[in-house]
Amino acid sequence: MSANALYTDLSGYYDLMCVDINYPAQSNAIRRLHQLFGNGGTTHLDLACGTGPHVRHFIDFGYVSSGLDINQPMLDIAAIRCPEAHFTLQDMSTFEVSVPLDLITCFLYSIHYNDGIAKLAACISTVHHALKPGGVFCFNAVDKDKIDNDLSVKHSAKQEDAVFTFRSGWHYSGQGEKQSLRLSIEKTNAEETQLWDDEHPMVAISFAELSALLTPHFEVHVFEHNYEKIIPWDNGSGNAIFVCVKV
Structure with missing residues (x-):
């Protein structure tokens, strides 16, 4: 995506x-x-x-x-x-x-x-x-020098007949001026589970x-x-x- x-x-x-x-x-x-x-x-x-x-x-x-x-x-x-x-x-x-x-x-x-x-x-x-x-x-x-790539936050919320689980966390390679925000959304209802993953490029400073x-x-x-x-x-x-x- x-x-x-x-x-x-x-x-x-x-x-x-x-x-x-x-x-x-x-x-x-x-x-x-x-x-x-x-x-x-x-x-x-x-x-x-x-x-x-x-x-x-x-x-x-x-x-x-x-x-x-x-x-x-x-x-x-x-x-x-x-x-x-x-x-x-x-x-x-x-x-x-x-x-x-x-x-x-x-x-x-x-x-x-x-x-x-x-x-x-x-x-x-x-x-x-x-x-x-x-x-x-x-x-x-x-x-950027304080980012822990292993840390993330997660929460769930319900909308109509589905449960959404959201996860996000920073990622920085340790060098350069680029970091990313990694996101995922999981949507679950009685019929199926859908998963979206995305990574947003951001400035590291x-x-x-x-x-x-x-x-x-x-x-x-x-x-x-x-x-x-x-x-x-x-x-x-x-x-x-x-x-x-x-x-």
């Missing part, structure tokens, strides 16, 4: 796949960070927004929120979830906005969908251009390398990957939240 074919073919199952994600906590944590580091504005864009759950929460917080994604079926669902928002089919590394924004977010490690250092650098530059002075870019990331890309454009603050408490990164964990203020 080709890259992103899983989401194209199974976009209707995406929310089921992400049913264990605490969207309210994630959204509220970034709202709090924006209140601490932002310019007081409320215009917002979510990169790789998928079906729009984070956009929904930011609208409910009082933001003028929008989203972009490279997958039209996802955006169609997002438009139903958030009829107040504007969604566009764009690549996060080359997107355009009509007016500068106060906050740009990228949740669920989706910043890594820039599948090479050059595209990631282009994304950072594009985000910087799209923000107002004092605007904030918030995203989470994984350090250390936090030191990522900070070096960000600092020419932003004042960078790094926090532990904890959506309940605001805790500075301990320089050891392999997952972190980056809060980048346009300078």
Whole structure:
């Protein structure tokens, strides 16, 4: 199955796949960070927004929120979830906005969908251009040097007459700027079991390398990957939240 074919073919199952994600906590944590580091504005864009759950929460917080994604079926669902928002089919590394924004977010490690250092650098530059002075870019990331290829997460959920089992995990060879997100979906009902496997190419980068890309454009603050408490990164964990203020 080709890259992103899983989401194209199974976009209707995406929310089921992400049913264990605490969207309210994630959204509220970034709202709090924006209140601490932002310019007081409320215009917002979510990169790789998928079906729009984070956009929904930011609208409910009082933001003028929008989203972009490279997958039209996802955006169609997002438009139903958030009829107040504007969604566009764009690549996060080359997107355009009509007016500068106060906050740009990228949740669920989706910043890594820039599948090479050059595209990631282009994304950072594009985000910087799209923000107002004092605007904030918030995203989470994984350090390539901390990836354990043997670790994965798994959960099951029921929809109508079928049980779905979802598995995902990072894989990094140990060298180079490419890592992958390996995904599988198993659907079981009374008649049969179906299995989809997919591997999404993503950029592999250390936090030191990522900070070096960000600092020419932003004042960078790094926090532990904890959506309940605001805790500075301990320089050891392999997952972190980056809060980048346009300078």
